[in-house]
Amino acid sequence: MKALRLIFLMSFYCLFTCYAFSQDSKSLVISNMNSNEILDNLKRFSLENDYFIQNMDKENGFVQLYYLSKGKGLFTSEYRLTINIFVVSPAENENILTLQIKADEMYTKDFMTYYKDLGILPEGKSYTDLLGLIKQFFDRLN
Numbered sequence: 001m002k003a004l005r006l007i008f009l010m011s012f013y014c015l016f017t018c019y020a021f022s023q024d025s026k027s028l029v030i031s032n033m034n035s036n037e038i039l040d041n042l043k044r045f046s047l048e049n050d051y052f053i054q055n056m057d058k059e060n061g062f063v064q065l066y067y068l069s070k071g072k073g074l075f076t077s078e079y080r081l082t083i084n085i086f087v088v089s090p091a092e093n094e095n096i097l098t099l100q101i102k103a104d105e106m107y108t109k110d111f112m113t114y115y116k117d118l119g120i121l122p123e124g125k126s127y128t129d130l131l132g133l134i135k136q137f138f139d140r141l142n
Helices: 002-022 035-048 125-141
Strands: 027-031 052-057 062-069 078-091 094-109 112-120
Touching: 027 125, 035 052, 035 062, 035 078, 035 094, 035 125, 094 125
Parallel strands: none
Antiparallel strands: 027 094, 052 062, 062 078, 078 094, 094 112
């Protein structure tokens, strides 16, 4: 009976642990900085990592970046990513960065480059990778 209970508890624990780690997020909480400092640091992040700053609105806490994602193989696609970053301050010196990523697939036909709109990407690797880079950059600042 104890073994059965132990197996049940272990499977219950694994189920919720796997569920927690499978949840992807589009947001990152940054503390001990005001929104202007965060936007200035996002500008530095963009310049250091080859993101093109399309638009920056400090009053509304908004940054729009472009990024060309090059495929690593001969037959892989290239993508133009439009990244919207929203900075929201629910409390003083606590800010939430929220991402929205839109992808356009690039293809060439008759020596002309065309873009196919793939729409806004769902939560997943693109968001977690970019949030990881941003978090790593902000951790370096502290």
